[in-house]
Amino acid sequence: MWLPIHLNENSAEPMYHQIEVQLRALIVSGQLTEGTLLPSIRELAQILKCSVITVRRVYQDLETEGLLRTRQGTGTFVASVQQEDLGRQRTASVIEAVEAAVDAGMRVQLTRREMEQIVARVIDERWKES
């Protein structure tokens, strides 16, 4: 099974975090539906060229969040996500992304006003596109 997960090895983000964010997004956006069987830990490690240690960590984290469940001997599945959870999860991933963007702005010492303008501009552009 192929998963649209792309890793940037030159990124400052740890590998497990890159995978976790993208896999979580695939689940909460509904692209991976309830009951979908995910690749085994070894398989996903092979596909992403990372270690099984990293994949196991991602699966365990998402299981703790209730997004995945593992059935002994059969594999790891997408769990049933409650509607209110789904809403919370949806915004959680967006909040995290915005926080990262604000951090990036602070690193290059943008003012609050500049950042707000950038955010507003990006929103305008993307809305036009879609």
Add this chain to the structure above:
Amino acid sequence: MMEAVTLKGVEQHRAHFQLGPIDLNIDQGYVTAIVGPNGSGKSSTFRLLLDLAKPDAGQMSVLGYPVGQGDDREWKRQIGYLPEESDFLDDSIRGSEKAAFIRKWYSEWDVNLYQDLLRRFEVDDSIKLGKMSKGMRRKFEMALVIAQKPKLLLLDEPSSGLDPIAWRSMIDILHRYMEPGERTILMASHIIDEVRRLADYIVFMARGQILGKYEKDELFERWHILYVPAANDSDRGKLLAMPGVIEVELAGVGMYRLMTNDAPQTEEALQAAQFSIGSRQAMQLDEILQVLMQKGVYA
């Protein structure tokens, strides 16, 4: 976690080579790759683990059995060993004859898996081993050790002689071998791409010494090259003193090139000191090995 292999204070003294002392644990359920230049002691370590050579000091265990004591048939049946060089004593027998001999010794021998692997590798086992090309013989020997369904696979430069197509099949076959979860691979390799694709843990070795054992992803996350714009000369010392930084070089006007073995810590320190990061790049395995060798055994 159970250990598939342990070495404690293992040494071997030879007229022109000293191995060890080696302390190393290999976890069950993972692929561990030993990486190092030729003559670093990888094959010697394998021979010691298999009791084909005796250490001058230290203790070893394989799959929980102490090496060099008592009846070794029980644990050797559970190991698949692919040596770097083929045994020339086998040259005059056919592949199928070798397989018939092997299956007598390995109770887990899986004839269907063996046939399947021969098909995938496009190997004809009716040919005499001495008449096979180097690549075909390698593929045949690989099929032979995997069909033994060993708990531990010891692979010494597994891809030597393989063409790129066969190499890809090998990577896939080894991943499938690992699928049940409790199996272990310990391999020696100097093929960077092979290690990247297969390994969970990487052990660096040079001049008979272990330079370190690392979890693969963590290694590549920590060893980075950072480009940092900095105007004046006094910044160099400041950069060199930051946590993780190994090397600082001038990379053009107003730009320093930092080598770090702890990128997250270095970046934090850079930010705290108001430096910005121009770009970053993960280091390759051979670059890391080179630095470890310069800092370690050759220092």
